[in-house]
Structures are given as structure tokens and as C-alpha cells.
Amino acid sequence: MELKTVEGVMESFLRQCGGYAVIDGGLATELERHGANLNDPLWSAKCLISSPHLIRSVHLDYLEAGANIIISSSYQATLQGFESKGLSRVEGENLLRKSVEIAREARDIYYDRAAKGSRDTFGDKDEIIPRKRPVLVAASVGSYGAYLADGSEYSGVYGKNVSLETLKDFHRRRVQVLADSGADLIAFETIPNKLEAKAYAELLEEEAINIPAWFSFNSKDGTNVVSGDPIAECALIAHSCEQVIGVGINCTPPRYIQGLILSIGRVTTKPILIYPNSGETYDADRKEWLVS
Numbered sequence: 001m002e003l004k005t006v007e008g009v010m011e012s013f014l015r016q017c018g019g020y021a022v023i024d025g026g027l028a029t030e031l032e033r034h035g036a037n038l039n040d041p042l043w044s045a046k047c048l049i050s051s052p053h054l055i056r057s058v059h060l061d062y063l064e065a066g067a068n069i070i071i072s073s074s075y076q077a078t079l080q081g082f083e084s085k086g087l088s089r090v091e092g093e094n095l096l097r098k099s100v101e102i103a104r105e106a107r108d109i110y111y112d113r114a115a116k117g118s119r120d121t122f123g124d125k126d127e128i129i130p131r132k133r134p135v136l137v138a139a140s141v142g143s144y145g146a147y148l149a150d151g152s153e154y155s156g157v158y159g160k161n162v163s164l165e166t167l168k169d170f171h172r173r174r175v176q177v178l179a180d181s182g183a184d185l186i187a188f189e190t191i192p193n194k195l196e197a198k199a200y201a202e203l204l205e206e207e208a209i210n211i212p213a214w215f216s217f218n219s220k221d222g223t224n225v226v227s228g229d230p231i232a233e234c235a236l237i238a239h240s241c242e243q244v245i246g247v248g249i250n251c252t253p254p255r256y257i258q259g260l261i262l263s264i265g266r267v268t269t270k271p272i273l274i275y276p277n278s279g280e281t282y283d284a285d286r287k288e289w290l291v292s
Contacts, residue, residue, distance in 0.1 A: 059106035139183035156192030156227025193227035222256030248273030
């Protein structure tokens with residue numbers, strides 16, 4: 001789906017979808033269900049190197065289940081993380097592009113099946129592929145804490161040496177590459193504090209990023225993001241950025257969602273997005289999700 005201007009993009013897309021759009025679910029959870037071992041600092045981005053076909057399969061699963069938006073496997077794909085694995089900067093940039101290419105390929109396969117309107121034998125079941133519907137590909141950008149792979153994206157505490165400029169320099173090239181990758185939008189996900197939200201907003205403006213973006217925060221109390229910054233103040237940063245077309249919540253217990261929606265809605269008229277979440281808590285030491 002070609003998006004030419006930022007203004008009104010999400011509103012137009014939502015109208016095409018019938019008033020609301022469905023975001024896909026957890027990528028890493030499904031990759032593990034498909035047999036991937038993600039016990040690695042690169043997490044789901046590891047599969048870009050070892051098993052890209054699994055990523056494509058998960059995207060297709062979500063499209064066939066009704067998703068209108070699929071999110072690329074680049075959440076934990078950083079140039080710095082790839083370099084720590086011995087890959088060059090060029091190889092890392094190619095993997096970022098590959099994450100979007102895989103999602104676009106999955107969309108093309110889905111569209112092809114939908115156009116044929118025939119029975120599908122994907123997996124173990126005979127299924128009728130539903131009619132073609134609007135689908136966007138979002139390029140995921142995880143927080144600085146995700147790169148650290150120590151659970152920092154669930155605390156928002158990066159240390160006094162991590163400044164606004166540090167975060168902008170860390171994210172800059174990745175955002176540039178993903179903006180030119182063919183994605184329809186950039187999804188800044190699991191933003192844990194105001195500082196990183198401000199860094200993203202300034203980057204979008206400084207680099208004249210020409211595709212839309214959304215900001216998604218995480219909360220552990222229903223009032224603040226995980227760092228303790230008020231969700232309303234964080235949402236206001238997103239609201240003030242012209243390139244941002246939606247504001248929302250991910251990686252947050254379901255019991256807090258209603259209050260967060262109300263808080264966000266008081267400071268922005270932009271569409272609100274909520275990711276599916278089953279309520280587990282991430283144990284950074286054990287590298288696993290625990291039922292809370």
C-alpha cells in the first residue's frame with residue numbers, strides 16, 4: 001500500500017478497514033512455537049540470519065488470521081548488535097532491509113492467495129483465504145534498552161551517561177535505513193521514557209523522514225510509563241510531532257489498558273493503538289516470560 005503523505009494517513013487507512021485496524025501479535029512467541037531458539041541478544045532478529053523463512057511464516061499466519069498491520073522483525077535488530085556478532089555495517093544494514101522485505105513478501109503472498117479466492121493448504125488445514133483487505137507493513141524500532149538485552153526497556157533506566165544525543169546517535173542510521181526500506185510506516189515500540197520519545201521525535205524531524213511513524217509506550221502501573229514519566233507527557237511528545245500518526249501502548253498488562261487509553265486521549269486526537277498482550281512479566285535474568 002503506497003502512502004504519499006503523512007497527514008491523514010492513518011485516518012484514511014482506518015476508513016478503508018471499516019473504522020478500526022487489527023495489529024498482529026507477538027512475533028517472538030510465534031517464532032518459538034515454530035521451533036526457533038531465541039536465547040540470544042538479538043532475540044527475534046537472530047532469525048534474520050538463521051531462519052528468515054520462519055519469520056515469513058509467522059507474518060503469513062497473522063495475515064490469514066485477519067491482521068491489517070504486520071510488524072517487521074527488526075525490533076532488536078540494531079547495527080551495533082549485528083556488529084557485536086562480527087557482521088559489518090553493510091551486512092547489518094542489509095539485514096534491516098531484509099526484515100521489511102520479508103514482511104512485504106508475506107503480504108504479496110497473502111494478496112496472491114486472496115486474489116485467487118481458492119482453497120489454501122497452508123499448514124495442516126484446508127482454509128478459504130478471505131478477500132483481499134488493506135495491509136500495512138510497519139518497520140519496528142525497539143528502544144535502546146532492547147539493544148542492551150538486560151530488561152532495560154521494562155525499567156527505562158539507562159544511566160546518567162545516556163543523554164538525548166546519545167540516543168539520537170544510536171538510533172539515527174537504523175531509522176534512516178528503515179525509512180528507505182519500503183515499509184509503509186515506522187513503529188517505535190516499547191518506549192520506556194520521555195527522553196527516548198523526544199529523541200525519536202527530533203530524529204524524525206532532523207532527518208526529514210518521509211514515511212509516517214507511531215509511538216508505542218509501555219507501562220507497569222496504568223498511569224506512567226515504566227520509567228515513572230507520566231504517560232500523558234509522553235503522549236504529548238508524540239502528538240507534537242508531525243510525522244507521528246498514532247500513539248499507543250504495548251507490553252503492558254491488560255488491566256491497565258483502559259486507563260491508559262483515557263490518559264492518552266486527553267492529550268491527543270491522533271488514533272490510539274493497543275497491542276495484544278497476554279499479561280506475562282519478562283524476567284531479564286532468565287530470558288523468559290513468567291505468568292504474573
